[in-house]
Amino acid sequence: MEPKRVAIIGTGPIGVGVADALLEGSLPGLALLGVLTESPTDELLDYRFASAAQLADADVIVEAASHGAVHALIEPLLAAGKTVVLVSTGALADTSLRERLLAAAAAGGGKIVVPSGAVGALDLVVAAAGAGLDEVIVEQRKPPSSLLPADEAVDLTAPTVVFDGTVAEVVTRFPKTTNVAASVALAGLGFERTRALVVADPALRANQVRLTLRGSFGEAELTLANVPSANPKTSAIVAHSVIATLARLGSPLVIPG
Template sequence: MKLGLIGYGNIAGSLLGVLAGQGFKAERLDVLARPGAEARAHDKLAPEGRAISDTFAVHASVEELIASGPDLVVEVATHVAVKESLIPCLRAGIDGVLVSVGALADAATEAALTAAAKEGGALLRIVPGAVGGIDMLAAARLSGGLEVTYTSRKPPLAWTGTPAEAKLDLATLDKAEVFYEGSARQAATDYPKNANVAATIALAGAGFEDTRVRMIADPEAPGNVHEYTVRSNALDFTIRLEGKPSPDNPKTSLSTVYSVARDILNAAGPVAI
């Protein structure tokens, strides 16, 4: 497999480390970085990158990435990168994996991704990331009568840099406080670095408008806790996952990295599970 990555941050570095640890080998590995950041990206990712492939390169433009001929491009960057880089790759006929799922809260972006995949004959895969049970949620949706409520509970400082700062004193919070209740679309729009799970659940289930979301800052939270309840004509269930935060970025659940790695390993075959 020829593997491409869009992004060179925390998830990218951890992902390459996991793949290397699993003995994954790629025919070549190509990474897209921001213009001017090529050297920094190369130095950061080279150790794990060269463990995965003897051919490792960093590019500053999506055109260069496409020209390198990847079989699969994995977006591990930002909502902006989804629009500027993943869409052209899909249009060029390259299968893609989307990690910044919250970008699809913007209806225009969702439509553009779908159109690009159709135009290029490519497949866009959305990884579950930090949440589980997405297979059963998607199956329950087909049965009708779907109601979904999702609660995101994280330590107060995990909400630093978000609108929660204007609602709570995160540094001194001594009890759990709900600071957001509303639709998955608004949650993913207002908290783009924290609401990928809300977006994933919405896409697999009741949709962005009808998926209800609660966000809680809780000093007693054991990590990034994701819990959602599903009611449908086929089955009812509740799932709770206590994700361990990434050591380099507490806003990211470490399980996200392993979810993306699983998807790449499945794509490489010979058996997918």
């Protein structure tokens, strides 16, 4: 059986990590077709697509770039029946875009797959939503340098709440750091009913996510401290989450992520 062809949009720490796993043969049944990027690493130069049109030759596309990439590239791929592993889930806070993408997927047989990323436990959120979920809080605590301008970050001496509102609001304020909150919103109560807290904490050396769920199902609290990647706005675990998601696509044993 021919391996499924995988294309990657973006070659930041997530995209490069996924590409490395494919090239090392760590994902049986999957092969790297190419990458769409403006700045490929040396090892990926030979895999660089000349244009976005080449994405259509892939069976599976990993979006690991930006909200802008989701707006510009994903709809026709879903309409063509492709499976898209979406990292920049904050883009789906745009109701119009979300509805268009879901309609394209339904019409063309495509599929959007959301990895758990830096939070994990999305299966728990989905289950709780079905059993009775009343309140969801996603608190993200990060070093100030990944949230604030340099002149403000250097002056911060104590943990400071820089945002408290809905996920629908936070993804426009911090689009590069709140895909975690967006993924939780998609799994649970939606963008308008999920509370988001963003805290700049000068004592932190690792990105931290605190997830709180309450409802008739019971209560759950989960805290994760994730080491930042080369991009301090992104946790290193995210690339491994995407790799695990790809592995599940072709595995005879599927354990939800």
